[in-house]
Amino acid sequence: MSFLVRLAFKNLFRHRLRTVVSIGAIAFSVMVVVFARGYVTGMVHSVTADHIQYNSGHIKIVQEEYYRQERLLPLNHSVDGLGEGGLDEMIGKLEELDGVNMVIPRLKFGAMVSTGDELLTLGGWGVNPELELAFTDIEDSLVEGRMIQPGRLEVVMGTKLLDKIDRRVGDKVTVVFNTAFNSLSGVTFEIVGRLKSGLKLLNEAVFLLPLDEAQRLLYMDDQVTELLLVTEDVGKIEEVLPKIKALLSEDGRYLALSYRETSDLIPFMDLAELIYNQVYFFLVVLACVIVVNTMIMIVAERTKEIGMMAALGLERRGIMELFLIEGGIMGVVGSLLGAMAGWLITSYFAEAGLDFTQAMAGIDADVPFNAIIYPSASLGNTVFAFLLGVVIVTLACLIPARRAANLEPTVAMRGA
């Protein structure tokens, strides 16, 4: 009955401040839901993306023995082909598999650089620059100079690392490392590029050099420490993995691991998302406490008026409707304002990012956790929070609405 809708709407203007406070509470909670959800999603995306790009690819192939000692970066359990065939043949075979888009070889090794009065331990990554540029977003982090080129004694280093060793792009740096034959070797490189990243790993713990040079210097021709496979999309991993395992089984030394198996963080992130989803729910419920409390006050104040309506023949259902519409309007308006505000704030930080570099200073560089978090502003998320607000508020208003509907019509007759 549109008359009830009109009346419910007008009722909202009886105590403007009260209505504004209720709507504000809903709006605030919905806004926080939009932002927090965008934030968590952004964080999960970033952790996942960094892990995939700089650690595991979609599927990582390493020697079983290497995987066990990975932190030590051993050179004697390398990926060097299947059986009698060489590395190139192995890469070729992998690339031919359905669903595999890219095979990225990396040769990781331990190294040291002198700052003048102490030695820094680092990771050296021999990489194929073209493939790295295609697969990772390292180009965004490359704030000065250029990427390394094959066949040259060049390195790219992080900003913090350069600070520590007091070098600039264009300077030379001497790196000391153990070769595959366990002989000590020192080589001087030219620094051609500088990285600046929220990832501690890129910023201070590793440097990049051309794969072919790394292989030559370490005496590891035709060998890498790992191969990263990129599939058409993450959903395809489970499909592709068995085929790869089958291919690798002819050799027996290798493991193929999906990115989920190699991350300690991602399972936690999934759990966090689940927990947060409940937190959002309770956050909105909390705002509802304010709304319901206000509505209960309203019902108490309007007892005689409700009795009058009942006396005039408005049925239980009509009275419930009246209050549900009244609460529903607050729910819609509040949720809409909150969703819009949340969207704006999230969009702003999605561009600007939230920088936690200071807070994360003490965290190990191995943890692939980006210190700059970019919340993800998605329409789905905003609509979700809006609907959550509307539905929960309207449902909560069932409490005062039932109270109103249960009033006896005789209350209308009670003395003034």
Next chain:
Amino acid sequence: MALLELKGVTKVYQQGKIEVPALRGIDLTVEAGEFTTLFGPSGSGKTTLLNLVGCLDKPTGGTILFDGQDLAALSKKELAMIRREHIGFIFQSYNLIPVLTAYENVEFAIRLVNKHSDREIKDKVMGILAAVGLEGLENRRPNELSGGQKQRVAIARALVKEPKLVLADEPSANLDSKTSEEVLAVMAKMNRELGTTFIFSTHDPLVMDYARRLLEIRDGVITLDRRRDEAIVSH
């Protein structure tokens, strides 16, 4: 057939463990078109009686026939339907909806009946507001009206659906004596013009002069029932 027929009606309120007998055997017949005043001291049972004949509550004992229909047999929903279509209410404290205009307050009652077109509703509401003397004040909110005007809106609201019975519980208790008389005069006029049956309760002897039938109730029983041929007293 009488509009109302009460036989041995009793009402006992339960207040915790104490039983409060509010009505103790009421026998009463009200014919259509009567203009009846119910008077008696505070606590005598006036409101209780109006609640029962107004289908707002059910008696503890006895029978009430409304237009020949036994109310005891009806569900809450059916009682609500009778109220909606056949009974108008006027309350002591006006009980208008403050956010609605005089027009909309009256419209509320007829919208509930839900069997008229928008055009008819408009005509009926405007007509009844003019009849109670509120022409030109249709768009005022209750807080922009005097006490007497508010009660006229309430009378219009009670009458707009052309009910068989209008019940008013101390309709003039909040008004000064001059305004009380005006309001009573409006009710009497509507009774004459539309033939609507009125029952109203009061404490006020002045107001009683308007009645054509006087009912006195004391301690839940009717102690006096007097009809007068010429009711309207001119001042």
